[in-house]
Amino acid sequence: xxxRVKVVPRYGDTxxxxxxxxxxxxxxxxxFKHLLDNVSDSNAVDTLEYPEEQPSDITxxxxxxxxxxxxxxxxxxxxxxxMCATACPxxxxxxxxxxxxxxxxxxxxxxxxxxxLECIFCGFCVEACPCDAIRMDTGIFSLTGNSREDFVxxxxxxxxxxxxxxxxTSCARK
Amino acid sequence: xxxxAIIVVxxxxxxGAILALLMIPVxxxxxxxxxxxxxxxxxxxxxNVGGFRLGGVVQSFADVIKLVLKEEYYPKHISKxxxxxxxxxxxxxxxxxxxxMVIPFADNITIAGxxxxxxxxxxxxxxxxxxxxxxxxxxxxxxxGWISHNKYSxxxxxxxxSMMIGYELPLGLSVLSFVLTYNSIDFNTMVQWQxxxxxxxxxxxxxxxQPLAGTILIISLFAETNRAPFSVAEGESxxxxxxxxxxxAMKFAMFFMGEYVAMNTASAVIITMLFGGYQLPWVTTxxxxxxxxxxxxxxxxxxPIIVTLIIRWMRKxxxxxxxxxxxxxxxxxxxxxxxxxxxMTLIVExxxxxxxxxxxxxxxxxxxxxxxxxxxxxxxxxxxxxxxxVRWTLPRFRYDQVQHLGWYYLLPLSLFNIFVTAIVIVGxxx
Numbered sequence: 001x002x003x004r005v006k007v008v009p010r011y012g013d014t015x016x017x018x019x020x021x022x023x024x025x026x027x028x029x030x031x032f033k034h035l036l037d038n039v040s041d042s043n044a045v046d047t048l049e050y051p052e053e054q055p056s057d058i059t060x061x062x063x064x065x066x067x068x069x070x071x072x073x074x075x076x077x078x079x080x081x082x083m084c085a086t087a088c089p090x091x092x093x094x095x096x097x098x099x100x101x102x103x104x105x106x107x108x109x110x111x112x113x114x115x116x117l118e119c120i121f122c123g124f125c126v127e128a129c130p131c132d133a134i135r136m137d138t139g140i141f142s143l144t145g146n147s148r149e150d151f152v153x154x155x156x157x158x159x160x161x162x163x164x165x166x167x168x169t170s171c172a173r174k
Numbered sequence: 175x176x177x178x179a180i181i182v183v184x185x186x187x188x189x190g191a192i193l194a195l196l197m198i199p200v201x202x203x204x205x206x207x208x209x210x211x212x213x214x215x216x217x218x219x220x221x222n223v224g225g226f227r228l229g230g231v232v233q234s235f236a237d238v239i240k241l242v243l244k245e246e247y248y249p250k251h252i253s254k255x256x257x258x259x260x261x262x263x264x265x266x267x268x269x270x271x272x273x274x275m276v277i278p279f280a281d282n283i284t285i286a287g288x289x290x291x292x293x294x295x296x297x298x299x300x301x302x303x304x305x306x307x308x309x310x311x312x313x314x315x316x317x318x319g320w321i322s323h324n325k326y327s328x329x330x331x332x333x334x335x336s337m338m339i340g341y342e343l344p345l346g347l348s349v350l351s352f353v354l355t356y357n358s359i360d361f362n363t364m365v366q367w368q369x370x371x372x373x374x375x376x377x378x379x380x381x382x383x384q385p386l387a388g389t390i391l392i393i394s395l396f397a398e399t400n401r402a403p404f405s406v407a408e409g410e411s412x413x414x415x416x417x418x419x420x421x422x423a424m425k426f427a428m429f430f431m432g433e434y435v436a437m438n439t440a441s442a443v444i445i446t447m448l449f450g451g452y453q454l455p456w457v458t459t460x461x462x463x464x465x466x467x468x469x470x471x472x473x474x475x476x477x478p479i480i481v482t483l484i485i486r487w488m489r490k491x492x493x494x495x496x497x498x499x500x501x502x503x504x505x506x507x508x509x510x511x512x513x514x515x516x517x518m519t520l521i522v523e524x525x526x527x528x529x530x531x532x533x534x535x536x537x538x539x540x541x542x543x544x545x546x547x548x549x550x551x552x553x554x555x556x557x558x559x560x561x562x563x564v565r566w567t568l569p570r571f572r573y574d575q576v577q578h579l580g581w582y583y584l585l586p587l588s589l590f591n592i593f594v595t596a597i598v599i600v601g602x603x604x
Contacts, residue, residue, distance in 0.1 A: 021389070024564075024567070024568060027567045027568065028563055028564065028567045030567075031212045031563055031566060031567045032563060034211070034212050034213075034214060035208065035211050035212045035563070038211040038212075038214060039211055039491075040487075041490070041491065042211070042216065042491045043491065043493070043494075043495050045211070045214060045215060045216055046214065047214075047215050047216055049216075049494070049495065049498060052494070052497075052498040052499070052500060053495070053497055053498060
């Protein structure tokens with residue numbers, strides 16, 4: 001037991017440390033060095049000059065804007081099971097189901113809307129979906145609009161997005 | 175008063191107003207860009223007028239427009255004494271501004287046998303004026319905190335008040351030891367004293383003659399201006415925003431700008447009392463005037479080198495990265511600014527050449543005065559940068575630490591320093 005005890009050294013008792021000034025100058029030397037480096041070459045500062053420069057580090061696991069996936073015949077993969085709406089902690093998914101006529105499944109959403117102003121981008125809907133019908137792999141990280149209504153995305157808009165990382169169709173509903 | 179005297183007074187007053195007021199946007203910009211660059215980011219650099227960004231200074235003017243156009247809002251719970259909410263920031267701002275007005279920007283200029291002060295208020299009791307007017311600023315802070323009817327504001331105001339009492343004493347005492355050393359209360363005489371040399375090779379700057387009093391003076395002035403690490407009166411991590419919690423729009427902006435004017439004043443006082451004012455080390459005004467040709471030729475060589483360095487720096491840094499396609503007018507800006515700087519350099523060179531070839535005492539003394547003003551401005555900017563660097567390096571003191579430092583360390587040290595100074599001065603004069 002005693003071997004695991006780590007004694008943390010106490011600082012601040014010597015006269016040099018009580019004087020404060022040496023430590024202050026030490027700190028100022030560091031900040032001044034940063035200032036000087038960055039002034040002498042401001043383009044080397046490691047920042048992203050958004051929006052001229054776009055982020056290049058968005059990976060396939062990035063939770064961007066949602067999309068509804070397709071089947072191979074370009075129809076909607078969703079079966080309107082309401083799992084995502086149930087899992088949603090901010091209650092921002094609105095689904096109205098209807099009967100599916102083409103025989104692939106029994107149900108499909110007549111209406112599927114996500115209020116992105118309410119959404120917290122937690123990804124629970126993606127995890128809950130049994131049909132791999134909703135995904136967040138569009139790579140879109142900024143959504144703009146002129147009114148509140150612009151941020152409520154409907155079924156057509158969600159279907160219009162394509163995956164940014166190669167996976168187009170639903171893996172569960174062919 | 176003779177005509178040259180009136181002209182000198184008007185020019186130095188205009189210079190004082192410009193140096194204090196026009197410095198505000200520059201300082202706000204310097205603070206924001208400086209903070210950015212210290213923290214390895216860029217700071218505001220986008221705002222421009224027709225492609226001219228001037229490194230981002232234009233942002234400050236945009237800020238001012240925004241603050242002026244904001245709604246004039248008074249909190250509902252303040253029914254009486256709203257005029258005090260207007261008055262409080264004005265007091266802080268004006269006192270800082272007035273305290274700046276006794277700083278000499280150059281040595282006395284002699285025109286037609288008359289020695290004229292290059293000082294906005296030509297008084298010979300500068301340091302007393304600074305101490306008197308400078309400490310009025312806290313009254314504005316106190317009014318602001320009190321009228322807000324808000325516990326955070328009141329806490330901030332009382333912190334500012336008690337800190338002022340705690341630090342005015344070491345400030346006054348350290349100033350006193352400088353008064354003893356320089357044997358004068360006139361800023362200009364102090365600067366003239368500092369242009370001597372110590373042991374033949376050290377410049378007799380206040381910081382070298384009186385290092386302890388100098389350090390105490392700088393620390394107390396930091397406290398006086400309410401800047402980090404002594405910004406407990408604002409203390410936004412503890413008491414919202416301290417005394418200006420309830421202040422909005424231009425009323426807030428006055429407090430905000432007052433802080434920068436106070437910082438500017440403090441750095442001017444530090445330069446004047448500790449770092450040789452408008453003088454370069456080892457060079458007195460007389461040296462410049464008697465060896466005017468050497469001085470002019472040196473300046474004619476040094477000036478193009480500095481301008482070349484600035485232009486090269488601008489060409490390197492005033493451009494976008496290769497990954498960005500749109501230039502945003504930066505190349506054009508660099509070109510225009512380079513041409514302007516080269517033209518100005520050529521004009522200055524021409525004037526200096528004229529003065530060396532056709533010597534005139536009036537022309538050379540005006541040239542020396544202008545050179546000293548330029549030196550003063552450069553030093554002022556360096557010390558403003560020092561203030562900014564300290565703010566972005568040090569964390570804020572806890573309130574009790576501030577009081578502890580003031581009463582238990584600075585006050586006894588400054589008393590001790592006066593004691594030693596007095597003994598040395600008496601010993602030397604015996």
